[in-house]
Amino acid sequence: MVPMTSSASGRSRSRQAANAEAAKKKAERVKRSQQLAEKRVTSDRVRDTEPAPTAYGRGVRDDSPPRDEFPEDFRAGFACFVGRPNAGKSTLTNSVVGAKVAITSGRPQTTRHTVRGIVHRDDAQLVLVDTPGLHKPRTLLGARLNDEVRATWNEVDVIGFCVPADEKIGPGDRFIAAELAQVRRTPKIAILTKTDKAAKEFIAEQLLALMELGREVGIEWAEVIPVSAVRDEQIQLLEDLLVKQLPQSPPLYPGGELTDEPEEIMVGELVREAALEGVRDELPHSLAVTVEEMTLREGRPADRPLLDVHATLYVERPSQKAIVIGHRGERLRDVGSQARRQIEALLGTPVFLDLHVKVAKDWQRDPKQLAKLGF
């Protein structure tokens, strides 16, 4: 037996062990992502038999699919919906894409990550980028989110500016419109959302107010359109108008890919959404979720896989931890079963979900913690 001579060699050995463990975990994740990718190409959503790209890492224009089977005037490109919190952007994204890819909730600023949904058509491919709401930054997190939003605006081919039909245009909308006016190149479509919630006369007034707002801040809207995602009214027309603004281009993604958001982020968002359901107003800003591990359980028969998911919910204060966990852990159990159902629906695999709640004091203000939580 080799004697332990110094604490330094002990440390280096434990580092080696940690590295080996990390490498093993990575290999497991890659294997799982390949299995999930294979699974995905056999699901009935898929129209194309091209192997899906790995479930991790973002697809970009460079990995475009084989460029043979599409008409010459095919259009492809990126669109995003912007607007103040709660304007209905995520719901609209889901409605256009036709599957639950972005996170919706009755509370403002719940969409943290850029989630893309892809509409595949015979004549076009529309890639929707769902950005967080732009808002007056009060914390480092707020400022970073705003930077992310602006960067997105410059990269996309068309922007949909969303204003809810049931609320008068206010300073929040004006602030975003004025910011949007700085992005000169990108065409902008004004969208009046939630028209099912407003009377006809009010909708007419709002449409006029939207046009006036454009004049005020110096935006010439490419189109102005009222829609209701809930009633599926004018959604197809909106899709057509967005497609009209896209450049002629071969498809950017293989057919069948609904979103290229890494699965762990989407799973984390589903947990976050479940945890936010029915809790106090200040909690959304204080809740982050990391997915520590997603591995297929070993020794299961091939036709009965089980995916083990371990996730941690971070809150800022012990009092918030108590809210999330609830009396005798009842709330956390409900959050777990709701999130589990959603994750199973998303990935098409039975899931065992293990949730932990931790307090990370003032994580929104601490750059190190922000980096650790993926911001």
Ligand SMILES: Nc1nc2c(ncn2[C@@H]2O[C@H](COP(=O)(O)OP(=O)(O)OP(=O)(O)O)[C@@H](O)[C@H]2O)c(=O)[nH]1
């Ligand atoms: N009645 C009705 N409600 C809608 C419609 N679209 C969205 N909503 C509701 O409005 C609320 C906000 O919708 P979201 O899609 O989460 O809004 P968002 O703009 O993405 O919000 P943030 O993520 O906070 O920026 C949710 O409660 C939705 O159910 C609609 O067409 N009709």
